[in-house]
Amino acid sequence: MIATLADDPANGATNGDIPLLQVRDLGHSYGSRIGCRDITFDLYPSEVLGIVGESGSGKTTLLSCLSGRLPLSQGTIHYDTRTQGLVDLAALSEAQRRLLTRTDWGIVHQSPRDGLRMAVSAGANIGERLMAVGARHYGQIRDTARDWLQRVEIQPDRIDDLPSTFSGGMQQRLQIARNLVTGPRLMFMDEPTGGLDVSVQARLLDLLRGLVDDMNLSVVLVTHDLAVARLLAHRLMVMQGGVVVESGLTDQVLDDPHHPYTQLLVSSVLQV
């Protein structure tokens, strides 16, 4: 049996911690169409929260709201900043929000093309994030970029290659390196292993688990793949029709689903 992050008592919420993210009654509507609504949860330091649900259930909408790329139609998000403590994200200036996005947060997009700059080299993709947080020394930036390429299992001598010359799995790993290089505390990931073949997926998952562990990352992970959720997530929220229909510890939700939709989700995977 494969050990999961949830098996490790050092991971996940410990009582007494202050949540990194506090989300209350969050909702977003596209005109009259509801994207998601009434979403409430806390995310603790070093915790991985999985969001699962069928296509169109509101997962990406929720992630976009959390990462500041979509305005809220309803509710609040509070974030525990390094310098000011708990702040209401809606009250931040655009400049403060951009700084958070560049330093404290990382966003891994489902398609690497949305998360990488395809017209500049792999090294520049990593270096750009470093320069955004003040790095200026060219030699050091290149050394750090090389180091990160190695950490995500890309040959450091590919540093001057364009991402378009990388395979899908390599592009996804480069996207992860670009995000992690600034030592973020919170990562938003939308289907990080989507579109990859099974063996590449397994390696990427392994790598992600190691990095999440090493860096004490908190992660909001959107996936339609329950095996990915089981491997990475401590807790799960199951979405259907824009709302959360069930939530709890990953093993509890998957081994003893209560809501009929979760039961269907779990049983349909078992039948494959």
Ligand SMILES: Nc1ncnc2c1ncn2[C@@H]1O[C@H](COP(=O)(O)OP(=O)(O)OP(=O)(O)O)[C@@H](O)[C@H]1O
């Ligand atoms: N830009 C948009 N304009 C209008 N409606 C949208 C837009 N984006 C999403 N929606 C609607 O919001 C709802 C939730 O969509 P969302 O993309 O969040 O689902 P999802 O769970 O991420 O689906 P998938 O698994 O297919 O990526 C759907 O009804 C969708 O049609």
Ligand SMILES: [Mg+2]
């Ligand atoms: Mg989506």
